[in-house]
Amino acid sequence: MIKTVAQPKAVGLRPRCHGWRRVALLAPLVATSVLLASAISALPALAQSTEAFRQFVTELWPDAQGMGVSRATCDMAFRGVEPDLSIPDLVLPGQAKEVKGQAEFTRTPAEYLNVSHLTRLSEQGRALLKQHAAELAKIEQMIGVPRHVVLAIWGRETAFGAHRSPHYAIQVLATQAWLGRRKDMFRTELLNALKMLEDKVRTRDTMNASWAGAMGLTQFMPSEFYTLAYDLDGDGRKDIWGSVGDALASAANQLKVKGWIPGQDWGYEVRLPASLNCLAEGADHARPMREWIKLGVVRTRGREFPADIMDAQAFLLTPAGSYGPAFLALENFLVIKRYNMSDLYALFVGNLADRIAGGGDFETPWGSVRQLPAKSVEQLQERMQGLGYSVAKVDGKAGMNTRSLVGAYQKANGLKVDCWPTEAVLTHMRATTARGPEPAAKPDHDTTRGRSGLGVR
Amino acid sequence: MGSAYASVSRVRACVAAAVLLSGAAVMAAAALADSRLAAISTEEPRAAPQGQLDALWPAANARGISRSAFERYTADFILDPEVVRLATSQPEHVKPPGAYVADLVTPERVEIGRALAAKHAATLAAIEQAYGVDRHVLLAIWGVESAYGTSTGSRSVVRSLATLAVADARRAPFWRNELIAALRILQDGQTAPETFVGSWAGASGHTQFIPSAYTAHAVDFDKDGRRDIWGTVADALASTANYLRTSGWSAGAPWGIEVILPSGFDYSWSAPGRPQTLSQWLAAGVRIPTSSANLQLGLPLQLVLPAGAQGPAFLVTKNFRAILRYNNATAYALAVGHLADRIAGKAALMAAWPSADKALGRGEREEMQRLLTARGHDTGGVDGIMGDQTRAAIRATQRTLKLAEDGHPSFELLQRLRADPLP
Numbered sequence: 001m002i003k004t005v006a007q008p009k010a011v012g013l014r015p016r017c018h019g020w021r022r023v024a025l026l027a028p029l030v031a032t033s034v035l036l037a038s039a040i041s042a043l044p045a046l047a048q049s050t051e052a053f054r055q056f057v058t059e060l061w062p063d064a065q066g067m068g069v070s071r072a073t074c075d076m077a078f079r080g081v082e083p084d085l086s087i088p089d090l091v092l093p094g095q096a097k098e099v100k101g102q103a104e105f106t107r108t109p110a111e112y113l114n115v116s117h118l119t120r121l122s123e124q125g126r127a128l129l130k131q132h133a134a135e136l137a138k139i140e141q142m143i144g145v146p147r148h149v150v151l152a153i154w155g156r157e158t159a160f161g162a163h164r165s166p167h168y169a170i171q172v173l174a175t176q177a178w179l180g181r182r183k184d185m186f187r188t189e190l191l192n193a194l195k196m197l198e199d200k201v202r203t204r205d206t207m208n209a210s211w212a213g214a215m216g217l218t219q220f221m222p223s224e225f226y227t228l229a230y231d232l233d234g235d236g237r238k239d240i241w242g243s244v245g246d247a248l249a250s251a252a253n254q255l256k257v258k259g260w261i262p263g264q265d266w267g268y269e270v271r272l273p274a275s276l277n278c279l280a281e282g283a284d285h286a287r288p289m290r291e292w293i294k295l296g297v298v299r300t301r302g303r304e305f306p307a308d309i310m311d312a313q314a315f316l317l318t319p320a321g322s323y324g325p326a327f328l329a330l331e332n333f334l335v336i337k338r339y340n341m342s343d344l345y346a347l348f349v350g351n352l353a354d355r356i357a358g359g360g361d362f363e364t365p366w367g368s369v370r371q372l373p374a375k376s377v378e379q380l381q382e383r384m385q386g387l388g389y390s391v392a393k394v395d396g397k398a399g400m401n402t403r404s405l406v407g408a409y410q411k412a413n414g415l416k417v418d419c420w421p422t423e424a425v426l427t428h429m430r431a432t433t434a435r436g437p438e439p440a441a442k443p444d445h446d447t448t449r450g451r452s453g454l455g456v457r
Numbered sequence: 458m459g460s461a462y463a464s465v466s467r468v469r470a471c472v473a474a475a476v477l478l479s480g481a482a483v484m485a486a487a488a489l490a491d492s493r494l495a496a497i498s499t500e501e502p503r504a505a506p507q508g509q510l511d512a513l514w515p516a517a518n519a520r521g522i523s524r525s526a527f528e529r530y531t532a533d534f535i536l537d538p539e540v541v542r543l544a545t546s547q548p549e550h551v552k553p554p555g556a557y558v559a560d561l562v563t564p565e566r567v568e569i570g571r572a573l574a575a576k577h578a579a580t581l582a583a584i585e586q587a588y589g590v591d592r593h594v595l596l597a598i599w600g601v602e603s604a605y606g607t608s609t610g611s612r613s614v615v616r617s618l619a620t621l622a623v624a625d626a627r628r629a630p631f632w633r634n635e636l637i638a639a640l641r642i643l644q645d646g647q648t649a650p651e652t653f654v655g656s657w658a659g660a661s662g663h664t665q666f667i668p669s670a671y672t673a674h675a676v677d678f679d680k681d682g683r684r685d686i687w688g689t690v691a692d693a694l695a696s697t698a699n700y701l702r703t704s705g706w707s708a709g710a711p712w713g714i715e716v717i718l719p720s721g722f723d724y725s726w727s728a729p730g731r732p733q734t735l736s737q738w739l740a741a742g743v744r745i746p747t748s749s750a751n752l753q754l755g756l757p758l759q760l761v762l763p764a765g766a767q768g769p770a771f772l773v774t775k776n777f778r779a780i781l782r783y784n785n786a787t788a789y790a791l792a793v794g795h796l797a798d799r800i801a802g803k804a805a806l807m808a809a810w811p812s813a814d815k816a817l818g819r820g821e822r823e824e825m826q827r828l829l830t831a832r833g834h835d836t837g838g839v840d841g842i843m844g845d846q847t848r849a850a851i852r853a854t855q856r857t858l859k860l861a862e863d864g865h866p867s868f869e870l871l872q873r874l875r876a877d878p879l880p
Binding site: 044048049052053055056059083085090091092093094095178179430431 | 733740
């Protein structure tokens with residue numbers, strides 16, 4: 001005899017913006033989630049997950065309503081939407097596959113700053129410089145951000161519009177807000193994205209985005225659309241999708257709001273004197289340009305530093321530790337970095353801008369270093385934290401802070417100082433921590449100074 | 458409440474368990490706790506040397522004990538050799554968590570718990586209202602600690618603690634502190650010497666409080682002027698509720714739920730300090746097999762595998778941690794949580810405990826720590842205690858050996874390490 005069980009049909013489990021009638025009847029005064037486990041426990045695993053997502057969407061509704069989103073828009077936005085578990089930066093506990101990370105942190109500097117890619121983009125950029133000369137002149141005049149930098153952002157973000165944004169914004173933002181590492185931030189972005197649909201900025205069919213929900217030619221997050229987008233052509237719309245002028249002006253406006261200093265470069269490739277190495281890397285060790293010059297730092301290819309920046313604060317940047325070029329970065333490097341929190345991103349944009357303006361490759365080639373997997377970087381950061389090093393954040397990303405602390409560890413332990421996190425350094429740290437933390441292993445320089453210049457975007 | 462308390466409360470519950478299970482092998486945690494008492498003299502003195510307790514007088518006086526009370530309660534003190542023997546015994550064979558839970562969560566204990574839930578319904582409702590702690594958890598602690606007050610121990614608390622204060626040189630300050638707290642309880646008339654009886658480690662009453670826990674957490678719920686955890690069920694259960702609330706109990710949340718893990722699961726996610734939301738676990742394929750747990754989607758839940766990858770899996774809330782503060786052994790907290798669920802009418806565990814699970818004896822645990830240390834994994838010394846550091850070392854070696862990274866000190870792993878002592 002076949003027992004017929006009423007299976008929870010997909011249609012009943014589809015996320016909607018308002019409460020499930022059955023739940024509402026059972027517990028009109030209690031948050032619906034209270035009944036979640038009992039409501040979903042009868043379902044198979046996949047359906048339990050689907051139901052939890054539906055609950056998540058339901059709980060979103062009051063805030064969406066608070067932002068002026070109508071129920072009809074909200075239901076339309078979520079109709080048939082299921083979470084996309086294939087996108088990066090999600091936390092899926094127990095799933096064996098390695099967590100995907102952003103390219104900025106999984107590739108080596110040489111891979112990320114791929115020369116043929118940069119060459120191709122700079123050629124395109126020079127053509128676009130002429131094609132959009134009028135808009136770019138207007139942007140420089142009205143917003144004060146140089147044309148080459150604005151074009152470089154466009155080139156980096158979408159290869160001048162060639163990259164298609166493959167995802168539906170609501171789907172990826174909801175997934176990130178539900179399961180991501182940065183749920184609160186993405187929840188806000190999701191609500192703003194719903195508002196964009198309500199305001200008819202985009203339709204559901206045209207609401208394409210990156211896996212992180214960034215949209216348009218210069219990849220704006222929904223909240224940035226509302227706060228930073230710019231209507232250059234004066235048609236009453238901030239069209240970062242279809243209007244190159246609007247998209248570039250919006251990017252320029254974002255840089256301006258994030259602190260762009262007109263008339264200054266992002267930084268310079270330099271050669272270091274023997275007395276300086278990667279240990280001096282990082283915004284924590286910033287000092288005026290004239291002091292760096294006094295220490296013997298010179299610009300590559302025999303060029304001079306501009307005379308009017310001698311009092312500007314600059315910091316040393318060695319993205320591959322001692323295995324590649326060194327840079328003196330100015331405040332505008334950090335401003336570009338606020339567009340996307342990565343040194344390599346900012347360096348890419350800076351170099352591409354220089355190339356579009358007629359510059360070329362770095363003088364010092366990148367060494368053949370290997371990028372330690374994120375999980376190992378995380379372990380290394382945890383070990384260093386345990387040893388008393390001022391690790392800013394255990395995030396699996398080998399940024400400036402981590403690199404210079406690796407250098408400090410190497411110096412304190414009599415190892416070769418190259419500031420590059422490797423399996424060998426991690427193994428050495430394991431042995432050190434197994435013996436117990438030793439005061440001798442403490443960093444020998446002050447790393448506790450403020451990191452005000454490195455705010456997280 | 459420092460770590461000293463945690464280990465002693467462990468001793469207390471072990472004793473309660475041993476009493477309850479009359480004749481059964483003592484649980485794993487008993488051996489852990491016993492290792493802390495290794496410093497006790499194994500001689501069996503019949504009487505205390507004169508003046509041993511007199512040395513306590515200044516400290517007792519400073520804590521408000523009168524001379525007459527001090528003399529009244531300590532004058533005829535003689536060492537209890539049985540307490541010395543119990544405190545120094547180190548059982549080699551211990552119970553795996555499955556057997557421990559099964560022995561505590563019996564149909565009888567569930568049934569009596571339900572009857573008492575009905576009998577004390579009004580009191581329990583009032584306690585829930587006042588402290589926000591689930592009544593079934595209070596009943597379960599009562600059931601586990603003293604078989605609902607039928608097995609609270611029969612040794613004089615003062616004599617036991619005085620014996621330990623004299624005989625356990627290493628932990629004398631701890632025992633002295635408990636003894637003074639016990640004297641204060643008597644001086645204040647909270648109970649009488651005849652009723653102030655309990656376990657060999659000085660835990661007494663329906664829910665087995667040691668004197669310092671009594672001082673800090675006991676309450677007079679029935680407002681008769683006495684905080685009577687020995688003769689008044691309302692006071693005992695309210696005191697327990699108060700203790701759990703102080704330990705971080707969050708009203709309305711369960712202790713945890715049993716879950717089924719998907720195939721191919723990475724067991725390293727059972728390492729401590731990796732709580733994730735229920736949504737996250739569900740999206741990763743974890744399934745809730747039993748119904749009616751009240752869980753918020755966004756609540757942080759920690760994965761716990763009491764018997765390793767082969768046994769049942771649980772997602773626990775911070776309320777599980779509160780129960781651990783009562784007695785710091787995973788099997789204990791699980792037994793309490795599960796008994797509470799069963800009293801509340803919920804189903805038995807879905808997953809079976811691994812039949813081959815054999816808890817390591819003391820010597821084997823130390824051997825495992827030595828083998829792990831030899832492989833370069835720091836166990837924080839060789840003490841026979843499978844604490845967080847040893848379990849982290851087990852995970853590290855499991856990772857190296859490409860075994861399920863569950864941190865469980867299984868006999869199988871010990872054999873593997875013996876056969877292959879160095880990588």
